[in-house]
Amino acid sequence: GAVVSQHPSRVICKSGTSVKIECRSLDFQATTMFWYRQFPKQSLMLMATSNEGSKATYEQGVEKDKFLINHASLTLSTLTVTSAHPEDSSFYICSATGGGQDTQYFGPGTRLTVL
C-alpha cells in the first residue's frame, strides 16, 4: 500500500502557541488529502478536505481560521493549529488519495497535547 508520513508524531505546547503538522505522501502523488481529529474512545471526525493548489474545504463546525490548511504540492499538506488551547488536545491524522482511487491511506498520526 501507499505510504503517508506525518511529522511530528507527538507534540506538547503551551496554551496560546501555534503548532504545525506536516503530512507527506512518500510514494504517490496525493491529489487530495484529508485531516481528521480523534478524541479518546471516539471515532475519526473529518475536519477538512484539501486539494493541491486550492483552498481547503472545511466541515461544518470546524473553524477555518483556527485550523489553517495548506496543500502546496502533490506530496505535502500542512495543518496549523493556531492559538492552541487545552481543548485542542487530540490525535490528528491525515490521509491521502491519488490517481483517481478513493482508497485513503492514513498517516501515523500526531498526538497534540496543549498545556
Next chain:
Amino acid sequence: QKEVEQNSGPLSVPEGAIASLNCTYSDRGSQSFFWYRQYSGKSPELIMSIYSNGDKEDGRFTAQLNKASQYVSLLIRDSQPSDSATYLCAVDRGSTLGRLYFGRGTQLTVWP
C-alpha cells in the same frame, strides 16, 4: 440518527473462532464502503473495501454488503490474538471522492 453505526461491543471471541462485526449507514447515496483496523494509539489501516452487493473475500476476512438494507459486515475467520483491535466501518459521503463517515468502532478481543 448517526451516519454510520456499529455494534458497540466490546466483542470477545476465542482464538480460532469467527468474529462478526456489523455496520449500518444512513446515506442511501453511498457507494464505497471500507473496513479499517486501528490498534490503540495508532492510525487506521485499511483491511477491505467493498463497492457491490454481496460478499468479498480476502484471506481470513470477508466483507458483506447489502445496499437495500444499508448494511455492511466484516467476518474474521480463524481469529488470532493479533486481530485484537478496534474495527472501524467507513462509508463515503458521495459528493467528494474520499470524504468518509466513520463509525465509532467495535473493539475486538481475541483470547488465546
